[in-house]
Amino acid sequence: MSYGPDLENIFNEFITEGTFNKGYTFGTGYIHDTFRIETGSGDKDYLLQKLNHNVFRDIPRLQENIFRVSNHIRNKLVQAGETDIDRKCLTVIKSNDDKTWFQDHNGDFWRMFLYIPDHRSYDVVENPKQAYEGGKAIGQFQSLLSDLPAPMLHETIPFFHNVEKRLETFHKALKDDTVSRVSSVTGEIKFVLARQEEMKTIQKLGQKGEIPLRITHNDTKFNNILLDTNDRALCLIDLDTVMPGYVHYDFGDSLRTAANTAAEDEQDLSKIHVDLEVYKSFTEGYLHQISNILNPKEIEYLAYAPALMTFIMGLRFLTDFIMGDVYYKIRNPQHNILRARAQFRLIENFEEKLGLMKSIIMDIIN
Numbered sequence: 001m002s003y004g005p006d007l008e009n010i011f012n013e014f015i016t017e018g019t020f021n022k023g024y025t026f027g028t029g030y031i032h033d034t035f036r037i038e039t040g041s042g043d044k045d046y047l048l049q050k051l052n053h054n055v056f057r058d059i060p061r062l063q064e065n066i067f068r069v070s071n072h073i074r075n076k077l078v079q080a081g082e083t084d085i086d087r088k089c090l091t092v093i094k095s096n097d098d099k100t101w102f103q104d105h106n107g108d109f110w111r112m113f114l115y116i117p118d119h120r121s122y123d124v125v126e127n128p129k130q131a132y133e134g135g136k137a138i139g140q141f142q143s144l145l146s147d148l149p150a151p152m153l154h155e156t157i158p159f160f161h162n163v164e165k166r167l168e169t170f171h172k173a174l175k176d177d178t179v180s181r182v183s184s185v186t187g188e189i190k191f192v193l194a195r196q197e198e199m200k201t202i203q204k205l206g207q208k209g210e211i212p213l214r215i216t217h218n219d220t221k222f223n224n225i226l227l228d229t230n231d232r233a234l235c236l237i238d239l240d241t242v243m244p245g246y247v248h249y250d251f252g253d254s255l256r257t258a259a260n261t262a263a264e265d266e267q268d269l270s271k272i273h274v275d276l277e278v279y280k281s282f283t284e285g286y287l288h289q290i291s292n293i294l295n296p297k298e299i300e301y302l303a304y305a306p307a308l309m310t311f312i313m314g315l316r317f318l319t320d321f322i323m324g325d326v327y328y329k330i331r332n333p334q335h336n337i338l339r340a341r342a343q344f345r346l347i348e349n350f351e352e353k354l355g356l357m358k359s360i361i362m363d364i365i366n
Helices: 005-011 059-079 128-144 163-176 186-195 198-207 247-258 276-290 296-300 302-323 335-352 354-365
Strands: 020-025 033-039 046-050 109-114 214-216 225-228 233-236 243-245
Touching (some): 005 020, 005 033, 005 046, 059 128, 128 225, 186 302, 198 302, 247 276, 296 302, 302 335, 302 354, 335 354
Antiparallel strands (some): 033 046, 046 109
């Protein structure tokens, strides 16, 4: 995708070093349009994004969250004596009118970050070292934000990981059965109904005040973690969903993908297992950064988190299938139900290994 000379005009609306040389599509994200902007020799490069304000309706609040979070992390790293700060946290570039976004004549919103050079990102965890560094990055992220001063961040996507709301949508889809698919997925529905109350546990602990709301990333798939060329943790990216949440969301969602031996839509369910070596390494990296901040109840329920986040994802796939595939992009008419079945098999494996997962956490803590 190319915006021709418009990219240069938009680039010039921000306060940057160097002059525009060229811009081109960058990355694999499907929410925003992202471009890498190369400047003159020796100057810094930038990432320019055209924001999807159909998904994120309040761009000023979204950008306020990201600016506050990035600046807080930067200040904490400086205080800790860290070096190479520009590669260890995102740098938000302000516009010429001192905003963290620019709105063009079409009404489209744009934002800019400093480009982080010499980084790697992975869609799939290749070894325990990468898993450890991924856990470290997420634990450090939560730790650094644990003292973010008031006010609380804005909720950029309401009820994003709220399992009770997801179940409400699911039950309405069952009742409406708009495309007559309910009768074809009775086994999957039974699977959900058997676990729906248990999967509310972490949310109920929060409602009772036994675990606190903290600042969480909420979209911790592994390719949102940048590593350096030696596979050491740099920082987390894609901060659009950073908002109040429970630490279990980030921990669980990371392991839903990182510790899965198969693809998210694997049709051969016999290939789907939990890689305990990856789980252990990731958990070590995570807890070495955050264990002194978590309360005992948060730690007690960490091992339940991967099944919870896998349940939410599987429930969303199943609900979308029942509703006629209205949300997720699909490659064939069965794609959403295949995704749901793969997630449900992974939940079964997390359940089978729960005792081992708890023991690993206790060994690390002690």
